[in-house]
Amino acid sequence: MSKVLLIDDEEPIRKVLGLYLRSNDYEVITAADGREGIEAFQQESPAVVLTDIKMPGMDGIEVLKRVKQINSETEVIVITGHADMDLAIQALQLDASDFITKPVDNQALLIALKRAQERLELRRKLKEYTDNLEVMVQEATEELRKAHDFQTNLIQNSIDGIMASEKSGTIVVFNRGMENLVGYGADEVIGKMPMENIYPPGVGETINETLNAEAYGGKNRLVNYESVLISRSGEEIPARISGATLFDAREATGVVCFFQDLREIKRLQRELIQSERLSAIGQAVAGMAHYTKNILNGLQGGVYMVNTSLKKNKPDLLPKGWAMVENNVGRISDLVMNMLIYSKEREPDNVDCSPNDIAQEVYDLMHETLEGEASKLYDLMKKQYKVKLFKDLDPSINKCYLDPTGIHRCLLNLVTNAIDACTLESDEDKDFSIIIRTRKEDNGIRFDVVDNGSGMTEEVQEKLFERFFSTKGPKGTGLGLLVTRKIIDEQGGAISFESAPGKGTTFTMRFPCGKESSGNVMAPAGQGEPSGT
């Protein structure tokens, strides 16, 4: 219920109006003059004051002024005579809410009071809202501060390195992870150091180009891109980089990048590969027991035949026995070489060399094996007489920076497999041929070993990259392709094959050519672990 202070010097009016207002649910305080009115106002703090203008002593205008001084939000309605319009206007100028004229019309009074009430309500709401707004702003500011602190913390304490730069390239964020990663302090980097300094020459541009291209996560994004950073001390640090272009509305404003240190991961990977390889060698030795027994059997056979020939004067046994010894010495040295290459962590021994020369050496060696004197002396692999070896070398290939010993071993393994693929084919009337081919390609060079032998079924093709899988029974170690793959991987090359049962197989090795070559130049070889046939 609203409280109304009614000030009027005429008692009948106070009575009538007071009665009327009370009957309309107002609480009414009355005062007979201005002074009394102000006192009552101070005591009761009514929200609405209804005052006559013309009063002896303190008049209505003065009451209005004082009330407004005490509480400017009080609604003051003045009561004037018809002739006192100028006083009414003066009152309004002094911030009276309304005026009503004498004789007071009850309806007009109620409306004026209702309006005053509405204004009060509106003001209350406005104040509430304003007060709330202040609280809300305060809360929002607090939240913003928390969020900002949280984000700063997040950025600062992230294990990953985080670096952000403006469009101009100026570095604006450089967190602790970043400091640890590359060894520069944030204070010497932010706003000072060009971004390129943390990359080896050219890498920064490549990353920018990649960010703007589709390849890694789409345009303006970079997802799990592996590259290298260069530390203050000049150490190359393998890192996985993710990043994004930052936008304000539609305009690119900068770039943020996240760097994951791959040093430990790479080291663990190397250790894992090494230990896997050693355990594989253990398995291989067990699995190759009968392969080695066969070699030993051949050696003993050869020795026995040579001895018999000498002791019992049987000259025809001598060349046969000796060829058997030679053949098995070759087999065991191949085996040992493959095992050594496979088990050792080795750096490719790259030199400037001619790929065609390597192919020629392998051709000469295998040609001798297939058609030379040794093979005629001893009918070693009788079906192989039908296997012809050809070469097709691209004369436009120049010197390349590669590991000739490794590639020689790979080619030898592939040609040996090709020969076996021909002797495995049951059609004995077929003319078998093997071609060693070299070709120059955009990014490097290619070696093909093409045979028209037995080919591989899909089942064999799938298992080809399983460890120690062999189709040669006790005559295969399952190591040949394993070693081949390893050497190719070390050179940053790739191996692939195409095969059809009964038609033959083509193995292709691709190598990057030149000193800048690294593992990234070409796709890594196939999937899974390779093995020999």
Add this chain to the structure above:
Amino acid sequence: MAKKILIVDDEVEQIDFASAILEASGYALITAMDGKEGMKKARTEKPDLILMDIMMPEQGGIGMYQNLKHDGDTKNIPVIIVTGITRGGPFDNLLLRQGQDIPGPDGYIEKPMNPAAVLKMVSDLLS
């Protein structure tokens, strides 16, 4: 008359080695390079003993051994198995599982072959 021995192996080296051992002791020899050819020669040549590899391509040694033991004409010919597989491993099970109704081989020689042991086993089985 010299006793006749059939040597079956897909490796020429092994045939040559076994031949050199047995020839020196005066046996007559026949050779075959796979199970199919081996089975054919066992029927037609009626050898006194068969020295055979168990792991061969196509019609493998196991198949040939089972055929030998199921054929009335050949089942009494003594057989010596020569292989790089160590005795007591999965090979035994394989042979037994595939031919529960047939007897095991008369002799078993592991590679590398010891010439003296081969000669002793052969002469024991032929006497």
